[in-house]
Amino acid sequence: MIIVMGPSATEQQVDAVIHKIKEFGLDVNVSRGTERTVVGAIGDERKLDPEMFDALPGVEQSMHIVKPYKIVGREWHKENTVIDIKGVKLGGNQVQVIGGPCSVETQEQMDLAAEQVAAAGCRLMRGGAFKPRTSPYAFQGHGVEGLAIFRRAADKYHLPIVTELMDVRMLDTFLEYDVDVIQIGTRNMQNFDLLKEVGRTSKPVILKRGMSATISEWLMAAEYIAAGGNHNIIFCERGIRTFETAYRNVLDITAIAMLKKESHLPVIIDPSHAGGKAWMVPALALGAVAAGADGLLVEMHPNPCEAWCDADQALNPQEFKSLMGTIKGVAEAIGRTV
Numbered sequence: 001m002i003i004v005m006g007p008s009a010t011e012q013q014v015d016a017v018i019h020k021i022k023e024f025g026l027d028v029n030v031s032r033g034t035e036r037t038v039v040g041a042i043g044d045e046r047k048l049d050p051e052m053f054d055a056l057p058g059v060e061q062s063m064h065i066v067k068p069y070k071i072v073g074r075e076w077h078k079e080n081t082v083i084d085i086k087g088v089k090l091g092g093n094q095v096q097v098i099g100g101p102c103s104v105e106t107q108e109q110m111d112l113a114a115e116q117v118a119a120a121g122c123r124l125m126r127g128g129a130f131k132p133r134t135s136p137y138a139f140q141g142h143g144v145e146g147l148a149i150f151r152r153a154a155d156k157y158h159l160p161i162v163t164e165l166m167d168v169r170m171l172d173t174f175l176e177y178d179v180d181v182i183q184i185g186t187r188n189m190q191n192f193d194l195l196k197e198v199g200r201t202s203k204p205v206i207l208k209r210g211m212s213a214t215i216s217e218w219l220m221a222a223e224y225i226a227a228g229g230n231h232n233i234i235f236c237e238r239g240i241r242t243f244e245t246a247y248r249n250v251l252d253i254t255a256i257a258m259l260k261k262e263s264h265l266p267v268i269i270d271p272s273h274a275g276g277k278a279w280m281v282p283a284l285a286l287g288a289v290a291a292g293a294d295g296l297l298v299e300m301h302p303n304p305c306e307a308w309c310d311a312d313q314a315l316n317p318q319e320f321k322s323l324m325g326t327i328k329g330v331a332e333a334i335g336r337t338v
């Protein structure tokens, strides 16, 4: 960390800063320029926070010089991480599409969806048993029974399952049902207790970006999971909230480039919750793959008109299959497979 002293800082003020750094067991390097004195803290600067210094008299500004996200950052881990989900590799050359309905409704609906997801060439399936709905009166998901329905449907087609965990008290049940990928939804990106608990498991985790989360907050949320020992983390950009109201959210494609630079972990895109309309999904999905996304999380439904949740944005089976074909074309153009 470096602490830049103001132009009129006194020697006592510089000494106070030095004293504070030493209190935390770090070494100090003082550089006295003609206009400013800069104090450098040498050692494990995770113990220090800019706020500890900014409040001291004479300090103009203090900042970290190494990234606060150690495990998920590329600084310390140069190669891309490839996550193995029951033999399906996410983060390698092959782009993975995770398809399925927003929510688990009935056994028939999930059986059909699983068949259609597999027929389209997908290797992973999504479906929500616990749904974070804006209204408490809306369908909240079938809960544990939904996990059982999902498991039965997906197992017939050997599809690993991706489903959202909202409450830490359900984690053991998720492990009992051997949920293959735990999704942490947008509304829980900074539920730090939940992040810590999934960090103690070895299950792959999809960490969706918070509604208005900065890249740095998102990376730090992933660091919470990683700090517990679970490094199988997949970032999922699903659109952020801006002034625009013409679509559900604004898909931040820039985040792909930024995360790829800052982190070694895979990045996937959810074009469904970004656009919020089925007709937008192909454009956003193709853009994301062209920009370097390692995968897509796409909502499809055997009969979108009858979907219990997010009906507007679900692709029908034909649209979904045809999207898989166009994704293949874009992926191949940039040297990847689907």
Ligand code: PEP
Binding pocket: 102, 128, 132, 184, 185, 186, 187, 208, 238, 270, 273
């Ligand atoms: C979902 O994937 O069904 C979902 C609720 O997504 P998000 O957390 O991105 O809103």
Ligand code: MN
Binding pocket: 102, 103, 273, 299, 309, 310
């Ligand atoms: Mn949804």
